[in-house]
Amino acid sequence: VELTELGDAEVTDVLFACKARVLDLRNDQRFRYILLFKNHGSAAGATLEHSHSQVIALPITPRQVADEIEGARRHHDHRERCIFCDIVGQERKDRSRLVYENEEFVVFAPWAPRSPFETWILPKRHESNFEAEPRERLAFAAQALRSTLRRLNSALGRPAYNYMVHTNPLRDASSPSYHWHIEVVPALTQVAGFEWASGFYINPVPPEEAAEFLRKAAV
Numbered sequence: 001v002e003l004t005e006l007g008d009a010e011v012t013d014v015l016f017a018c019k020a021r022v023l024d025l026r027n028d029q030r031f032r033y034i035l036l037f038k039n040h041g042s043a044a045g046a047t048l049e050h051s052h053s054q055v056i057a058l059p060i061t062p063r064q065v066a067d068e069i070e071g072a073r074r075h076h077d078h079r080e081r082c083i084f085c086d087i088v089g090q091e092r093k094d095r096s097r098l099v100y101e102n103e104e105f106v107v108f109a110p111w112a113p114r115s116p117f118e119t120w121i122l123p124k125r126h127e128s129n130f131e132a133e134p135r136e137r138l139a140f141a142a143q144a145l146r147s148t149l150r151r152l153n154s155a156l157g158r159p160a161y162n163y164m165v166h167t168n169p170l171r172d173a174s175s176p177s178y179h180w181h182i183e184v185v186p187a188l189t190q191v192a193g194f195e196w197a198s199g200f201y202i203n204p205v206p207p208e209e210a211a212e213f214l215r216k217a218a219v
């Protein structure tokens with residue numbers, strides 16, 4: 001059974017199980033960061049046949065997350081606002097990159113996606129820590145995640161994909177400048193010499209086109 005074939009309640013259980021693991025691993029003082037992610041399909045690095053999510057506890061905060069947190073902190077220093085809250089407001093107003101929204105979550109193609117059809121899922125209400133979300137709100141996150149993956153499936157013919165949760169590091173108190181989110185990246189392009197050499201990504205699909213395609217996709 002694939003994640004997209006589960007109902008909203010079952011996907012909520014998956015996210016709630018992830019939260020429970022984070023809360024438990026937080027008790028181990030060695031860990032600084034818990035990476036939550038999913039690899040679906042062999043092109044996205046999945047090595048098990050059955051559908052699964054992964055939880056990896058790390059003794060440091062990964063560089064990519066630390067950079068994102070630092071960028072958000074600088075924005076907050078200047079403007080006294082959370083950049084992610086600003087983005088949520090902008091994308092809901094502009095709507096050209098919007099894919100889906102429900103009461104609590106918004107799904108959109110980010111302004112500068114690294115990969116075609118990269119899609120982000122953000123809580124509308126500010127929250128820095130994934131594990132702080134109550135089950136009621138995780139239910140809306142599950143609805144948004146399931147809708148996103150089903151749209152990718154129908155628009156792109158069931159691609160391999162990865163998604164990862166970006167959240168505040170374990171030992172850090174709740175932050176006014178960082179905002180947890182899920183990044184979904186279908187495995188449509190290959191990372192090759194140019195990307196390895198530069199850290200730049202070549203993406204032939206503008207986010208507005210990707211968003212329109214996903215918005216109209218059958219769910």
Ligand SMILES: [Zn+2]
Binds near residue numbers: 082177
């Ligand atoms: Zn925020």
Ligand SMILES: [Zn+2]
Binds near residue numbers: 068166181183
């Ligand atoms: Zn992120």
